[in-house]
Amino acid sequence: MEGLTGAVYRKLHHRFFGGADAYYIPFVTPTVEPKFTDRQLRELAPEVNSGIPVVPQLLSNRSADFIWAAKALGEMGYSEVNLNLGCPAGTVVAKGKGSGFLKDLYGLEKFLYEVFSADIPVPISIKTRLGWSDTAEFEDILKLYRKYPLSELIVHMRLKTDQYKGDARTQVLxxxxxxxxxxxxxxxxxxxxxxxxxxxxxxxxxxQLMVGRALMADPALFRKFKGGKPASAEEIRQFSKALYDGYTEAFGSRKNAMMRMKEYWFFQSCLFEENPSAFKRIFKSREEADFSAALDEIMSGGLLRDARFGWKKPL
Ligand SMILES: Cc1cc2nc3c(=O)[nH]c(=O)nc-3n(C[C@H](O)[C@H](O)[C@H](O)COP(=O)(O)O)c2cc1C
Incomplete structure (x- = not known):
């Protein structure tokens, strides 16, 4: 997840909990110039991800940009490249990318035709939504995908207009x-x-079963699914500390690291009994001591066997 599960998170999650067969790297947008930027390479460089099963994901609606980037990723040794047709962010869909591309099936058809004619030496998978604003769109979208040899189709069971709200539209899939x-x-x-x-x-x-937010809430979710043990409070404490240190090193700033930790704890707190006042204090705290005290209070409440669906929003 963009801004949440970057290299620091992936590496530590894999080391502490494992259980995931693959981590999809948050999307990278290839530019017209056929070269990844230094910033993009901080996520994509093979040495950053060594020993972790990762799949890079590209966000583009220009076949030429996708093609050079997918070829470059193949040369780096990746064994799959994923195309993001799901992101609903305003700045992304305004450019006709992510789930914005689902509104232009003619353009998408041309894009896929060019991509799959380009001798890319790596299997291409797609992450899609069900459509833009109507589940009936999914039929034509699938008809289009079926013309191409996708290595996998991952479906986020929502429409673009749902954003991240409401129930997943399970029955449509x-x-x-x-x-x-x-x-x-x-x-x-x-x-x-x-x-x-x-x-x-x-x-x-x-x-595959792909999990986004709930893996941040219950980092042992896949481990449990495979018969392993649930996360212990001590594991969460150590994981959280390692993340904080990892972000501090990556950002060169303890303050910026704390901001990122707040985003992570928005989800992680859902594995503990609800404590609204401590939860509020996490986000209000400016000093590390206050932040740590709020976390201690959250963690002193009981650890739950399953995460609460605390981020759920009505449609
Ligand atoms: C903040 C945020 C960033 C996300 N970034 C990405 C992304 O870069 N690539 C992607 O495929 N999905 C991204 N997603 C979507 C999730 O992968 C997932 O499809 C969505 O959250 C629904 O699944 P969940 O209920 O398991 O979270 C993002 C979601 C959120 C909330």
């Missing part, structure tokens, strides 16, 4: 299962181990 000839990735509102098990059953054991 269930209804389309027979029309999907690719390995399937299922994504959206998989919060607990029971959710993962239910999705695994209902979607006929799909190739």
């Amino acid at each position: 269930l209804n389309a299962l027979d029309e999907i000839p690719f390995p399937l990735g299922v994504n959206g509102d998989l919060v607990t181990e029971a959710d993962l098990k239910q999705a695994d059953e209902r979607f006929r054991h799909p190739h």
Whole structure:
């Protein structure tokens, strides 16, 4: 997740909890100039991700840019490149990228035709939403994808207009299962181990279950799904400390690291009993001592077996 699960998070999550078969690197937008920037390489360089199963993701609606970048990623040794057709951010869709590309199926068809004709030596997968504003769009979107040899189709079961709100539209994907000839990735509102098990059953054991926010709330979610143990409070404490130190080193600033830690704790606090006053203090704190005291108070409440769905918003 852009801004949340960068290299620092991925490395530490993999070391502390494991359980994920793949980490999708938050999207990178290739430029017209066929060269990744130093900033982009801080996420994409193979040495940054060594020993971690990662898949790079590109955000683009210009086939020439996608093609050079996918080829470069293949040369770096990556074994899959993912195209982001899901991001609903205003600045992204205004440029016709991410889920904005789903509004222009003619343009998307041309893009995919050019991409899949370009001898890219790496399998291409797609992360998509169900459509822009109407679930009926999914039929034509799937018809289009079926013309190309995608290595996987990951579906975030929402429309662009849903943003991240409301319930995932599970039934729409269930209804389309027979029309999907690719390995399937299922994504959206998989919060607990029971959710993962239910999705695994209902979607006929799909190739992947992708989890975003809930993995930040319950970093042991995949470990539990595979029969391992839940996170202990001590593990969370050590993980949180390592993240704080990792961000401090990456940003060269303890203050900026604390900002990022607040975003992480927005989710992580959902693995503890609800404590609204301590929760508020996390976000209000300016000094590290106040921040740490608020975290201690959250952690002194009981650790839950499953994360609370604390980030849920109505449509
Ligand atoms: C802050 C934020 C950043 C995100 N960045 C990305 C991204 O870079 N690439 C991507 O494929 N999805 C991104 N997503 C979407 C998630 O991967 C996921 O599809 C979505 O949150 C629904 O799944 P969840 O209910 O498991 O979180 C982002 C979501 C959030 C909230």
